[in-house]
Amino acid sequence: MKIYNTAERKKTEFKPIRDKKVGIYSCGPTVYWNQHLGNMYAYLSWDVLIRTLKYLGFETKWVMNITDVGHLTSDGDTGEDKMEKGAKKEGLTVWEVAKKYEGQFMESVRLLNITNPDVICRATEHISDQIELAKRIEANGYAYMTDVGLRFDTGKFADYGKFANLRLEQMADSGRLDADPKKKNQADFLLWIVNQPNHIMQWDSPWGRGFPGWHIECTAMSTRYLGEEFDIHTGGIDHIPVHHTNEIAQGYGAFGHQTARYWMHNAWVVGKGGQKMSKSLGNVFTAQELAEMGINPLAYRYLFLTTHYRKGMEFSLESLAAARKPYERLKQLMADWPEGGEIDADFSKRFVELISDDLMMPEVVALVWEVTRSNLSSEDKRSTILEMDRVLGLDLERPEEAVSxxxxxxxxxxxxxxxxxxxxxxxxxxxxxxxxxxxxxxxxxxxxxxxxxxxxxxxxxxxxxxx
Ligand SMILES: [Zn+2]
Structure with missing residues (x-):
């Protein structure tokens, strides 16, 4: 199998560390608001990765975090806290906000037929792991204290900007906590934050009462569940320059090596014509809203499959309506065609080649339609397509729900x-x-x-x- 490894900027042969056992860590949602269909694109991408690995005979362990601790608004741990902002807006506690939107996320996972991760880990339940990791980084000489908190010393890690091709001399302060007079290097980020008395979530630590920086939770939880070195780390392309760059630095600081061998990143969903996803523009919907509108959310999954995860896609109700027709047609064909056929070996071979080539899903969708037009018998067409659906996850075998x-x-x-x-x-x-x-x-x-x-x-x- 070949996957595109961001660290190498190319497609490369995937070789797991432990024979057929594969450990995958995905950066999960920050649960302060609804995850809309655009947000779910990432999890659909990694679901297809997991399904593909399983189809190819690998045994997977998929770990995903839930960021439920108040880290601050921007990626650089600066600005207003997202969780606290969400809580204020709804008159709930930060803990209630986290619980509510974790529920909304997991319901979206179900509606979009995304495989349940083997481990869902919450940042607030792994505070001691994060403290231990920060202690280790500090003991190895990669961190120092300022009035704002414990900072990672990027000056000690020569390759800091390499992963994202960062031009460090051009980095600017991105907010309140970043303007720290005791900071040694512009890129030095916070492992643990102190002296923020108004912040609601606080824990005791060797550096004082405070809360973790955002980046430390992913390094702490990925290595806790998958070991100090694991196979694949995934996230959105927006994670490359800050979050994953900092995770790689933390891995070196704590263990002397990178934690993940392969880094995979999904592109974004944008609105029609490349516009931003925004409720005011009428292009933001949740999976739940689709269901309420009487649209099977898996029609969105079909739309997603017609794009490649590294290209992203444009979303609009028109594009969804256009995807819904072929999706429902496929389901109808499965319902019409008799059971008991055989899986066609030629189509199956082409299918495996496509999924093994960095998840070429749009080509797989085209292949499915080629099967429908082929001269195979109806029952063989049905069996061949349902076999492919193990990776597509379109639930093609289940007839469209009866009228409620x-x-x-x-x-x-x-x-x-x-x-x-x-x-x-x-x-x-x-x-x-x-x-x-x-x-x-x-x-x-x-x-x-x-x-x-x-x-x-x-x-x-x-x-x-x-x-
Ligand atoms: Zn992360």
Whole structure:
């Protein structure tokens, strides 16, 4: 299998450290707000990676963190705290905010058919691991104390800017805590922060009462669950210049070597024409909102699969509607075709080649359609495509959900009032049915319910800018 390793800036043959056992760590969400479909692109990408590794016979251990500790707003641990900002907005405690949005994230994972990570680890539950790691870095001579906290001394690590091709001489202070007169090098980042009495989450440490810097949690938890050296570390491309650069520095400071062998990064989802994802522009939705609109969230997964994780994609309700049609068509074909066929060896071979080449999913989707048009028997087509679905994760075997009970009840009630000639009540009920995502068509002897194919914009929710 080949994967693109950011550290080498090229596709490279993947060789696990421990034979067929593969350890993967993914930077997870900061749980202060809803994770929208754009945010979920990363987790869909790494789900496909996990499914591919498993398909190819590797045994995977997938670890993902939940950033539930208040680290500060920007990547450089400066500015206002995201968790505290979220709590203030909703009148909840920071702990309640974290719990609420972790729940929303895990529900999105389920709706998008993302494999459950083997380990989900919360930063607040690993404070002592983070302290131990910072102590180790300090004992090795890679850290020093200022009035703001314990800082990593990037001057001690000659390759600091190498991973991201950073031009260190051009780095500027990015906020309040960064303007630290005792800082030795511009890039020196905080391992532990002290003297912030207004910060809500605080713990005792050898450096005083305070809280960890953001970067230390990922190095602490990845090595805690996967060992000091593991196979793959994933994250968004925005993590390259700061978060992952600092993680690599922490690995050297603590263990004398890089923690991960391969670093994989997903590109971003943007709105139509490259615009920012923003609720005010009407291009931000959660998986839950899709479900409420009567759209199977897996239609979004299909849309994701038509793009490559390193290219990202443009998202709009139009692009989603365009993906929904072929997705539902595929499900229909699976339902129509008989069971009991055989997996075609040629298609299967091409499939394995594509997934083994840095996850060429758009080509796999094209291959699926090639199977549908091939001269294989219907049952063989079905079996061949369902085999590929083990990696695609589109749940193609399950027929599209039947119309839910409450919609059927409304439709029956409408039919009854219509027969009595109460047209205004019939019209009111028809609108209710439409709001639930269905169109009702009248026949001589009754009605037919159909899923509404035109996508409607939900009015709910607020802006979810940033990470
Ligand atoms: Zn991370």
């Amino acid at each position: 009970g409450d919609v059927v009840e409304l439709a029956n009630a409408r039919w009854a009032v219509k027969k009595k000639g109460d047209w205004s009540e019939a019209d009111r009920l028809r609108k209710l049915i439409q709001e639930k995502g269905y169109i009702i068509e009248d026949r001589a002897d009754g009605f037919k319910l159909k899923r509404d194919q035109t996508v409607k914009v939900s009015e709910k929710g607020e802006t979810n800018e940033g990470r």
